[in-house]
Amino acid sequence: MSKTSLTYRDAGVDIDAGDALVDVIKPLAARTMREGVLAGIGGFGALFEVPKRYREPVLVSGTDGVGTKLRLAFAWGRHDTVGIDLVAMSVNDVLVQGAEPLFFLDYFACGKLEVGVAAQVVGGIARGCELAGCALIGGETAEMPGMYPPGEYDLAGFCVGAAEKSRLISGQAVQAGDVVLGLASSGVHSNGYSLVRAVIERAAGRLPEQLDGRPFRDAVMMPTRIYCKPVLDLLQTCEVKAMAHITGGGLVENIPRVLPEGLQCVLERRAWRQPEVFDWLQKEGGIPEPEMLRTFNCGIGYVLVVAAAEADAAMRRLSDAGEPCLRIGAIRSRATGDAAVSVV
Structure with missing residues (x-):
């Protein structure tokens, strides 16, 4: 008895769809090109030369994903901004040590490749790279039948930055009397979405039409703010002693x-206004204040510590x-038994 021949497409992997996605990605990646890129998308490995203005360059790397915010992206068909979240989670981390993000790589995994959806996601990744000033230099699209349910995917991102060795920011220079500055978040960013989803499920049928002047879903899905360009500009003129990206x-x-x-x-706590989306989550979920502060950014996405004279x-x-x-x-001396962060 003869057997019917099988192809890779019969097994669930469409190479033509993958090639079509690469064709979509190339012009998106081209918009992110910057000094140092020697070879980008299309090769087995991307090539990047550390800019010659660095005398003693130290490479700073970071990797992250988007977490369960993706569950809402699937449910609501919101695929165009999670790529920005993906970039933000890594580039903001790299920035904390005073590094300039140089290049970014992404990993997109799915059970069946839907080119239109993947193109929206990668479009967001490219936009995030533009906002951060780094190059989308490569990545991987993995179509793996049986690994993911239909309509779902996972994301991971990888960033490499560089800093002058003598200008790395470690926090060791921080002392009592220094001032703490906060940069506003755009909303929930990309952390705490298991709790966000639980609150939404509890409030089903009575969700607000708007939060923070935006439709409810837009407010919940606001992409993570990318702080790289203004903070790197600040570092040219001001001595920043420490920085923290407010994530999980x-x-x-x-x-x-x-x-x-x-x-x-x-x-x-009264120094900044908490966006309405957090007010709603706290009220609807009955979330205690300490739980809010250790789960969400509560309106402050990035923190800097500077000398009082520099503030x-x-x-x-x-x-x-x-x-x-x-x-x-402000920074104060810490007595035995005191918490490292006190909110008053």
Whole structure:
């Protein structure tokens, strides 16, 4: 008995669809090109030369995903901004140590490749790279039948940046009396979405039409803010002692990561306005304030620590760059038993 021949497409992998996606990606990636790119999309490995202006370059790397925010992207058909989230989660982390993001690679995995959906996702990745000033230099699209349900995918991203060795920011220079500055978030960003989804499920049938002046779904899916350009500009004129990207763990768990032993960050909760989306989540979910502060950014997506004498100049520089900035706290000596972050 003769057997019917099988092809890779019969097994669920469409090479032609993959080739079509590459054709879509190439012009998107071309918009992100910058100095240092020697060879980008299409080769087995991308090539990048560290800019010659660095005398002692140190490479700083970061990787992350988008988390369960993707569940809402699938349910609501919102695929155009999660790519920005993907880039933001890595480039903002790299920025914390004073590094300039140089290039980015993405990994897109699915059960069946839908070129239109994938193109929206990668379009967001390219836009994120433009906002960060880094090149989308390569990536991988993996079509794996049986691994993911229809209509679903997963994302991972990888960023490499560079900093002058003598100008790396470690937080070790922070001392009592320094000022804590906060940069506004665009919303929930990309952390805490398991709790967000639980609240939405509980509130089914009575969801608000708008939050923060936007349709409800737009407010919930607002992409993570990318802070690279204004902060890198600030570093040219101001000595920043420490920075923190406010991701999982919120304000109370991310700021201590960059503080020396014996110091405490005291935040003034009234110093910034919490976006309405957090007010709704807290009220609808009955979420205690401590849980909010250790799960969400609560309106502050990025934190900088500067000397008190530098604070006003730093705030002006960021404001001139179009970046909202607030004085949200100070560094104090930490007594035995005190929390690393105190919110008053």
